[in-house]
Amino acid sequence: MAAPPTARILIVDDEAPQMKALCETLRDHDYETVGFTTGQAALVALRETKFDLLLTDLMMPGMDGIALLRAARETDPHLVGILMTGAGSIATAVEAMKAGALDYILKPFELRVILPVLSRALAMRRLRLENAELEKRVRERTAELEVANKELEAFSYSVSHDLRAPLRAIDGFSSILDRDFRHGMPDEAGRLLDRVTTSARRMGQLIDDLLRFSRLGRQALARRPVNTSNLVQAVLQDLRKLQGDRNIEVDVGDLPECVGDPSLLQQVFYNLLANAFKYTSRKKEAKVNVGHRMENGEGVFFIQDNGAGFDMQYVDKLFGVFQRLHRDEQFEGTGVGLSIVQRIVHRHGGRVWAEGELDCGATFSFTLPPPDLPASP
Template identity: 60%
Template sequence: MHVDVLFTWVARSCFVLLAILTLHALWRYRDRARLDIALLFNVFAILFVIQVLAELFDIRSTLLSAIGLMALVSQPHLTLRLVEHFRTVPQWVKRVSLFGLLLIWLLLLTLAITAPIFVILVIVVYFVFVDGYVTQAFLQNARATLGVTRQRLLLAAWGSGLVGLVIFLLGLGVVVPVLAPLTGSLSGIGAAIIAICYYLAFAPPRWLRRIWQMSEMYGFLAVSAQYLSEQRTDDFLDTLCKSATRTGDAQATVVCLWDADTERFVVRATDNATLVGAAFAGDSSEVQRAWNDHQAVVVAADSGTRTELNDLAARVRSQTYYMLPIITPRRVWGLLIVFLQHGSLFPHDDLTHLSLLAGQGAITLEHESLIADQQQLVNQLQHEVLERTQAETHILQLNNALEHRAVELQNANQELEAFSYSVSHDLRAPLRAVDGFSRILLEDYVAELPESAVRYLNLVRTNTQQMGQLIDDLLTFSRLSRQPLSTRPVALRDIVNKVWADLEDEQADRQIALEVEELPVCEADPALLQQVFVNLLGNALKFTSKRDQTHIVVGCQQDGDERVFFVRDNGVGFDMRYAHKLFGVFQRLHRAEDYDGTGVGLATVQRIIHRHGGRIWAESELDKGTTFYFTLEGDGANG
């Protein structure tokens, strides 16, 4: 096969493949850009199909030849239509293109295929002018963009430029016949290169797009890596906006974050000063699709619908804008919006590249949020460490104060021991002497003493004995704070029975019924617990002394997880308004003339119960009796 034939078939195959691929893209996306692209390459396909049919079936039809040439010369005008998708084409250029196309069609239909040289020259000039303008437009837009779109526009520029060059060579071969073999061969090679350029520009394979994307993203990440390492999020977002603007040769780009307080999107970063601090509501359907459905959206700002976002687009003279969600698996952060002056010839590639930028922006925002959370935790930890250090310092001060207090307490205890010894020996000795001499006077000289003197001596003895008992009670009360606890399992019934037996003298000539209910074993100091029952049972006997029938109950009842012990009597009772005085030292709720006592017994009971970690209280009603309740720490239902 001759080389020229090979190049011809390569060109034809590529253009037919392009026609099929662009038709598929038109069916898939159904937009005007795909329609114009499909129209361009299907015109080429029609031209080559006509040529193939003519060669295979040896058809020499003037009409078919004219249709083929008309399809060929429509290429510049159809390519110019593609330029209108991303920039404004001057009206005079569009008019020259359309007028030139109609003129050439008219000449071809009039002169058929025997076109004179001046018609060939008109066609050459037409191709060179229009394709030259198209090539220049593709190149300018390619220099202003990034990513896959940039590479595709460059290839489209090469293809359009080569079309003009090939037509020029063919025209040169017609004008200078001697050069026809050379220009024909070069034109065949050029046609094959054109087909390849157009194929890579308008239907590039996916792997090639990925290479272009990764190359561009690598450059972007290399520039922004420094900002990320230095946690300069705002600088990174500014770089992202500039990169996004160049991706689509846009007017401006904004990164908008959702503000839950105002329920509006607020511009966090932008590369256009007129959009700094702008905000808009998220009530439009396009915003909802991007925000709620996580879809990339292309919006026509000049659609006639008045929204706050369209007003922002008008500020930067944008007719179309892209809107992409800035999203991570953790949350949706906001929107990346790119405002284009016109539109894009390859919006899908733009959106793909912008999606990568939006994803990187989302990662950066999440990184910033995590760093902020981490810093908050660090600050909280530092605050807690400071508080703990201060607490430890305070505890150390308290320990020092406690040690000092312990020394003081030890000294006080020693002084108290000395005082107790003094009370026990120095104070009680004179009392014994007074009581003893009073007793001697009453025994040996009672006959010589008047009746009043005997009564006075009996009063002296009674009061000295009461004072001795008071001293004993006070000593017992004071020792309770220093006496160590010796807890062990205690059978309460045995203690109650022993105490009741010791109080036998107070039961003489009385009708008393003691009822001891089921009492559990508990953990306590048996000696101190015995003192509790000595006081409680003693009080019960004392305050029921005026009853004909005395009834005393000792028992235990369950209150939730707590066992409550009680001693109940049917004595005189007391007014509950004065219950707060019941356990005070020297506090008495009855007259001393009616009931003897020192006023220390219940205070002693309370101190013993508190030393066991329990609590004690009383319930009473005048002339109906009293019940004392108490608990012991660690004595639960299962204790």
Template identity: 60%
Template sequence: MPTAKSKARILVVDDEAAQMRALCDTLPVEDYDAVGFTDARSALAELQRTKCDLLLADLMMPGMDGIELLRAAREIDPHLVGIIMTGDGTIATAVEAMKAGALDYILKPFKLSVVIPVLERALAVRRLHLENAELALRVRERTLELEAANRELEAFAYSVAHDLRGPLSVIVGYAETLIEDHSAQWPDQPQQLAGAILASGEHMQRLIDGLLRLSRFGRQPLSKGPVDVGALVGEVVDELRRQHAGREVFVHLGEIPGCVGDQALLRQVLVNLLSNAFKFTRAREKPLVTVIGWTEGRETVYCVRDNGAGFDMQQADKLFAAFQRFHDSDEYEGTGIGLSIASRIVQRHGGRIWASAEVGKGAAFYFSIPD
């Protein structure tokens, strides 16, 4: 790409030798480097040897015309910009030139005052193309760096969580033994302290298990295929009914289209969302859970809605972060990891996940799976 210290290099190709030489002699006066040829093959050989910024080619030439030359030149350098010179200025000519990748065309005979603005516009477009390509490359490199960092972070989290399980199990086990064997002889305060140690240890075990699950779902390879999401929803609802056998939860299942994805992982998304719906409708006299789906553009959207506790949408930006809880643990059990897992699975499918809610009036969770 030409910089402030380098001149743009123009490749001039015209079978009329006098026309070619005139341009090559004149363009350096306007602060361009110019190299000229009277046949397309020689011009392509030059382009193979040396970078050029712009091709200025005659339309009608023997052997290979300007449009064919431009196509061949752009195979060598996709960022090369082209301008066609022609004495046959028809709409068909212009359309054909544009299809070949030409940015503009110039009618013969022409004046240098006409040519220079066209060259400047074309070179400005080339600079933009090169800058965009460089930006895209930096984005790809940065994405690869972030993916590598995420993999390292997941591996670290897995290693730390796995290593913590051993000593934590010892703490919880000793606390249980002390309470079972000696609490009857203790006064109230030691009993309460030992109970607090046991409860905190068990809570930390649940957090570590959640961290391990989150790490596993982040690293587990996708095994995609057709998924009958409606059947999966039915299976999960049946399981939750058995787990909540003492409650009557009304579940409405609407149209639920299928999709292409990892069946086991998408089932986990439904388990997490529906489990929350059952849990947070616990205080409702008539708990209602609705599951529907629809096709929208090139993705399938699913919605799990409940009439439960809801949450404040001002905190929605934290909703899918690990270990975030919007409700008192004394009222609703959980570690705050389920939505993080659901979010990670959906994102690995290239989809989106979001929610809407109102405190005391329920919540709706949406996720999409692209075609």
């Protein structure tokens, strides 16, 4: 059984004997060839049949090779073209390349020159087709992601609307029971009512955190230089208002500027500092350090505390959604804060990691692009 042809080549040359000779020679090297003596006839054939390569003479009456190549590429943008010329001037070659020719061949022909040129041109065509297919798949995937995002937005709305309504009812009726009937309740009934109220409010916080986490994947980043020191001071000012009379020693080192979305980076520092404040709540002398260091030529921000810490064997769970290493009775939380930190840092092109030891505190570190480098997409 004969092997299929290597490729289908359209050959155009106003000198019929030369065109026929070239067709026959290339057929002997497993190419399928079709020849014409005019550009108009070649264009008609191109509209009816798929070709891999156009091999055309440059100087022809009526329609020259450059005009033919331009018209042919309008019919088939993936067609590769090679011009044949006896002039051999640089100007001719440049003009041919501008028209979209991949290469040119000088007359009179030498087979040892023609075959490598054809091979390179066909390899380029395959690459173009593969790229076109890849771009098509990317467009399809992008469209699928847009649909998925719209479905996720609809789901987020449903969660926000449909789940909040019964939660508001539970919280509202619990408050009425507590206000109007607390004095007549047995102690056990009062304790159970408190648990209902606490659970309803915790569920509301879980919904809020889940929605915030899901929105981060769709929110566009407004990157610009950020004064990290000012941002951290603003976060600390907000957090201290929630601490009452509690005394926390916070040391803020020299923090360089970075590039990123100010509101999202504020969320990163807020979540990490809020964690540090929370997990040092049982320490008589709570200490938190905010700083920056160079590590292997890379700038690293860190938040260090002397709080409850954690067992390093569970470090992989820290940044998982709803993953917690402490019980609610010890420290309240939903297990979403660090997941939000990780997603924001990753979207900025950085890394985030943690180190800790039980009862000896924890250090959370992350990288961000410096002002002189663009953030990764």
